Amino acid sequence: MAVTNTAIVADGLRKSFGDVHAVNGISLEVPTGTVLGLLGVNGAGKTTIVRMLTTVLKPDAGHGIVNGLDVVEHAQSVRRSIGLAGQYAAVDENLTGRENLTLVGQLTHLSRAVARRRAVELLDQFQLSDAADRPARTYSGGMRRRLDLGAALVAHPPVLFLDEPTTGLDPASRLALWDVIENLVSDGTTVLLTTQYLEEADRLADNIVVINEGEIAAQGTVSQLKATLGDTVIELQLHNESEAEAAAVALRTTTSAGVIVRVTMASGPATLRDTLNALAAAGITPMHVALREPTLDDVFLDLTTRNLASGAAQ
Amino acid sequence: MSVDVRMSADGFGWAAKDTLALMKRNLITIVRLPQLLVFSSIQPIIFVLMFRYVFGGAIHIPGWRYVDYLMPGIFAQTVAFGAINTAVGLAEDKNKGLLERLRSLPMSRSAVLGGRTLADVVRNVLVIVLITVVGFAVGFRAHNGVLPFIGGLAILLLFGFALAWLFALIGLSVSNGEAAQAAAFPFLAPLVFASNAFVDPSSMPGPLKWWAKHQPVSATIDAMRVGVHGGPLTHTFVVAILWSVGIIAVLAPLAVARYRKS
Numbered sequence A: 001m002a003v004t005n006t007a008i009v010a011d012g013l014r015k016s017f018g019d020v021h022a023v024n025g026i027s028l029e030v031p032t033g034t035v036l037g038l039l040g041v042n043g044a045g046k047t048t049i050v051r052m053l054t055t056v057l058k059p060d061a062g063h064g065i066v067n068g069l070d071v072v073e074h075a076q077s078v079r080r081s082i083g084l085a086g087q088y089a090a091v092d093e094n095l096t097g098r099e100n101l102t103l104v105g106q107l108t109h110l111s112r113a114v115a116r117r118r119a120v121e122l123l124d125q126f127q128l129s130d131a132a133d134r135p136a137r138t139y140s141g142g143m144r145r146r147l148d149l150g151a152a153l154v155a156h157p158p159v160l161f162l163d164e165p166t167t168g169l170d171p172a173s174r175l176a177l178w179d180v181i182e183n184l185v186s187d188g189t190t191v192l193l194t195t196q197y198l199e200e201a202d203r204l205a206d207n208i209v210v211i212n213e214g215e216i217a218a219q220g221t222v223s224q225l226k227a228t229l230g231d232t233v234i235e236l237q238l239h240n241e242s243e244a245e246a247a248a249v250a251l252r253t254t255t256s257a258g259v260i261v262r263v264t265m266a267s268g269p270a271t272l273r274d275t276l277n278a279l280a281a282a283g284i285t286p287m288h289v290a291l292r293e294p295t296l297d298d299v300f301l302d303l304t305t306r307n308l309a310s311g312a313a314q
Numbered sequence B: 001m002s003v004d005v006r007m008s009a010d011g012f013g014w015a016a017k018d019t020l021a022l023m024k025r026n027l028i029t030i031v032r033l034p035q036l037l038v039f040s041s042i043q044p045i046i047f048v049l050m051f052r053y054v055f056g057g058a059i060h061i062p063g064w065r066y067v068d069y070l071m072p073g074i075f076a077q078t079v080a081f082g083a084i085n086t087a088v089g090l091a092e093d094k095n096k097g098l099l100e101r102l103r104s105l106p107m108s109r110s111a112v113l114g115g116r117t118l119a120d121v122v123r124n125v126l127v128i129v130l131i132t133v134v135g136f137a138v139g140f141r142a143h144n145g146v147l148p149f150i151g152g153l154a155i156l157l158l159f160g161f162a163l164a165w166l167f168a169l170i171g172l173s174v175s176n177g178e179a180a181q182a183a184a185f186p187f188l189a190p191l192v193f194a195s196n197a198f199v200d201p202s203s204m205p206g207p208l209k210w211w212a213k214h215q216p217v218s219a220t221i222d223a224m225r226v227g228v229h230g231g232p233l234t235h236t237f238v239v240a241i242l243w244s245v246g247i248i249a250v251l252a253p254l255a256v257a258r259y260r261k262s
């Protein structure tokens, strides 16, 4: 095992596909034994970052270092210490669950006996024992996803990359997977995961990086990011979208979900009074007003809709 | 660097083991989806029956019983069209994200293609046995002894292996199985139909005649015909083997480079 306190380093990673600058200079560090959550809207560049750090895709510029080894120069050594569960389940439909896991074990150069034993353990861990000897073609979407996650864990990799690991899982399977990840982390595994579920990042991630259009929009711990939005959010629900637009203009903010306008209570209760006064002056009466403690969703929406200056929480 | 619960072996040993593991995986697919094998055999069987009984009476090749002339052509056509499977299989692996997982594993870089092309050789053996049985049922005979006949089939298998590398390259260059199928045909048509498979190229117009006499499918068929019927065995065998070895020497490194890239 490598003796270094930073399991994953990205240093100025860039990747373009034609005119699309998918990843535009990303630098980040993941301390050994911690979980980094990569958040971002569709197309932000999360998968491309994961593919470069897992040696699947060569960066156009910059470096990726995993366990002290460069992902381009020492790709084969990097592959020995990582597990990857990509965004789309990569299972062979014609092989059974057991055969899929054994094959990955063999290709990871475990002995045949160890590969078989490991397959049994993982099938059990991911509740696939009953379906172990059926071709994966007959699996449901969630079962395939679980098999794919199992395949990422075959070699007990010290560094794990999970690209939207719980997309398509039912709530029980999602909770079970969260437990699996937490156990792995408590045993010292480092995890980089991408997710669309802020709740998931909230629960699992020690640190969060928000990606927007291939760049880092914000990073920090969950509580640091929440702190950037002040204490509480006023959520105003208007009668229709045009009224919401008008309210947003009056409050110098933007709408979200069409009829919702959110205002951060930057100066405490005074903000609430000012907000309602501003609406009254504009002749608008909201349909519903709620006060909410900020969630990661607010941070996310704030960063990705208003395109806030980068490094907000830095 | 990493926790070593892994077995030790040198690079070549691993490449061979990885290739075998993936070859086995591809063969399991053939066993689990037998319809693939059945469908790729129906077409050549229909060709055998059609050329033997429908067109055969009208085609005269001096010095030959037409069925003996025909069968080597059928063998070559079957193997050539069967090679499309290599392209389709690889393109599907890519489309399904399987290649992505394999790229993240510490396995040999050439094993994915090696495992695929070798599995296709085994598939060819099965199909050839089947077509041979059908051939014998409709009157085909090996007049030059068993060994030259088997030798001709071995050369055909080598040619199938060579074609598999061409189709591996095509499979890696397209995004899914259907595209692979479509991309494969333009390569196959001039190889299979502008050849000596069904008729004597002497009757073709100038440039086509030249091509039909100097291309790898015809060379492979010539070797099989000599194996079946007699003739300059060493010369035809060597020419056919050189074609296949040459194709492999050029295309296998290209295909592996293509796999490594990106």
Ligand SMILES: Nc1ncnc2c1ncn2[C@@H]1O[C@H](COP(=O)(O)OP(=O)(O)OP(=O)(O)O)[C@@H](O)[C@H]1O
Binding pocket: A017, A020, A021, A022, A040, A041, A042, A043, A044, A045, A046, A047, A048, A049, A087
């Ligand atoms: N192989 C490719 N060829 C062309 N463009 C690509 C390719 N891969 C990604 N892109 C583009 O790069 C950008 C980033 O894509 P990426 O898959 O990294 O986003 P993502 O953050 O993972 O999105 P999602 O949440 O939808 O999975 C997108 O605009 C996408 O269209």
Ligand SMILES: [Mg+2]
Binding pocket: A046, A047, A048, A087, A163
């Ligand atoms: Mg993605």
